[in-house]
Amino acid sequence: MVGANGHVLLADTDGRLQQAQVPVDLLLTAVHFVDSSRGWAVGHDGVILHSQDGGLSWSKQLDGNTINQLMTTWAEAEVSRLEAASAAAPDDEALSSALDNALFALDDVKAGSEPGPSRPLLDIWFRDAQRGWAVGAYGIVLHTDDGGQTWKYLASLDNPDRLHLNTVLGLGDGSLLVAGEGGRLYRSEDDGASWGPIQTQTEASLYKLLDWQQGQRVLALGFGGTLLSSADSGRNWQSLSLPVKASLYGGSELTNGSLLLAGQGGVLLYSQDGQNFNTWQGPSKSTWMNVAEVVPGQLALVGRDGLHKLPLAEITERLQ
Structure with missing residues (x-):
C-alpha cells in the first residue's frame, strides 16, 4: 500500500503492518510488482521508486527534475529537426505548422520546468523486470527497457491539450492501454512508439484500467459511475449501467472469479x-x-x- 507522505505499508497474512524504508516524503499514487521481489512506485514531483526486496526498502530511480531534462531535450531536438526540414522546404505549410507547434511545446516545457520537479506521476505498469511505463499529469508518458535505470519521454500520444493520463495497463496480447481525463483512451501495439485513440463515447474522466478473467475482459473505471468494458483487448468498448453514480477508483478480481x-x-x-x-x-x-x-x-x-x-x-x- 502506498499513500501520503511517502508511506509504503506492508501487511503480512497475519495482518501485521510494517512501514518500509522510503527515501521521500511525497504523496505516492500507485505501485506495481512483477514478482514477489521487484516492484516500482510513483508519485508527486515525478518520483519513481524501486524495490528489490518485496517492498521492504526503496531507492529513487527518477524525479521531476530529470523528467524536465528529458522533456526539454526532446522538445529542443524536435525544434531543430523541424527547422532543418522547413528550411529545405520553405513552402511546406504542414512543416511550418509543425514547427510552430514544436516551438510552443518547447516554451511550454520550459515554463513547466521553472517551478522545479512538479511533474506528478499517477500510475505505473511493468510487463516484466525490464520493460515498464509510467503516466501522469499533463500528458506525461515515460518508458524504460532496462528496469528503470534509464527512462525515456514518449511524445507519440496525441494529446494536444495535455490532459492528465491517470492509468496504464498492458495486456496479454502485447498491447498497451492508457486512459485519463475527459474519457481519453489510447491503445498501442508497439510498446508506445505509436498510439491509436479509441472512441469511447464518454467525456467522463477515467481513473483505472483493470484486466479481468486473464485478459478476456478489460474494464475502465471513472467519474460518476462510469464503467466501460472491452472484450477485444481494448479495441472497442461498451458502457455498462450501474446502480449508483459514485466515481470508481479501483477494484480487483477475487479468488472466486x-x-x-x-x-x-x-x-x-x-x-x-x-x-x-x-x-x-x-x-x-x-x-x-x-x-x-x-x-x-x-x-x-x-x-x-x-x-x-x-x-x-x-x-x-x-x-x-
Missing part, C-alpha cells in the same frame, strides 16, 4: 459476471481508492480513512 470495485462515498460494487452489479456500503462514507483480497475471503480496503479489513462474507450477505 467475481469482481469488486471501490469508489466514492464508501461504495463497493460486486459482480459475478461483470455485467450486473450489486451495491454494498458500510457505515463510513469515506472514499475507497482500492480493494484487494489479501487471503481468500478477507479483503483489504484502502482510502481516505487508511486501511480497513473486511470479510468478503460481510459484503455478499448484505448486497443491495
Whole structure:
C-alpha cells in the first residue's frame, strides 16, 4: 500500500503492518510488482521508486527534475529537426505548422520546468523486470527497457491539450492501454512508439484500467459511475449501467472469479459476471481508492480513512 507522505505499508497474512524504508516524503499514487521481489512506485514531483526486496526498502530511480531534462531535450531536438526540414522546404505549410507547434511545446516545457520537479506521476505498469511505463499529469508518458535505470519521454500520444493520463495497463496480447481525463483512451501495439485513440463515447474522466478473467475482459473505471468494458483487448468498448453514480477508483478480481470495485462515498460494487452489479456500503462514507483480497475471503480496503479489513462474507450477505 502506498499513500501520503511517502508511506509504503506492508501487511503480512497475519495482518501485521510494517512501514518500509522510503527515501521521500511525497504523496505516492500507485505501485506495481512483477514478482514477489521487484516492484516500482510513483508519485508527486515525478518520483519513481524501486524495490528489490518485496517492498521492504526503496531507492529513487527518477524525479521531476530529470523528467524536465528529458522533456526539454526532446522538445529542443524536435525544434531543430523541424527547422532543418522547413528550411529545405520553405513552402511546406504542414512543416511550418509543425514547427510552430514544436516551438510552443518547447516554451511550454520550459515554463513547466521553472517551478522545479512538479511533474506528478499517477500510475505505473511493468510487463516484466525490464520493460515498464509510467503516466501522469499533463500528458506525461515515460518508458524504460532496462528496469528503470534509464527512462525515456514518449511524445507519440496525441494529446494536444495535455490532459492528465491517470492509468496504464498492458495486456496479454502485447498491447498497451492508457486512459485519463475527459474519457481519453489510447491503445498501442508497439510498446508506445505509436498510439491509436479509441472512441469511447464518454467525456467522463477515467481513473483505472483493470484486466479481468486473464485478459478476456478489460474494464475502465471513472467519474460518476462510469464503467466501460472491452472484450477485444481494448479495441472497442461498451458502457455498462450501474446502480449508483459514485466515481470508481479501483477494484480487483477475487479468488472466486467475481469482481469488486471501490469508489466514492464508501461504495463497493460486486459482480459475478461483470455485467450486473450489486451495491454494498458500510457505515463510513469515506472514499475507497482500492480493494484487494489479501487471503481468500478477507479483503483489504484502502482510502481516505487508511486501511480497513473486511470479510468478503460481510459484503455478499448484505448486497443491495
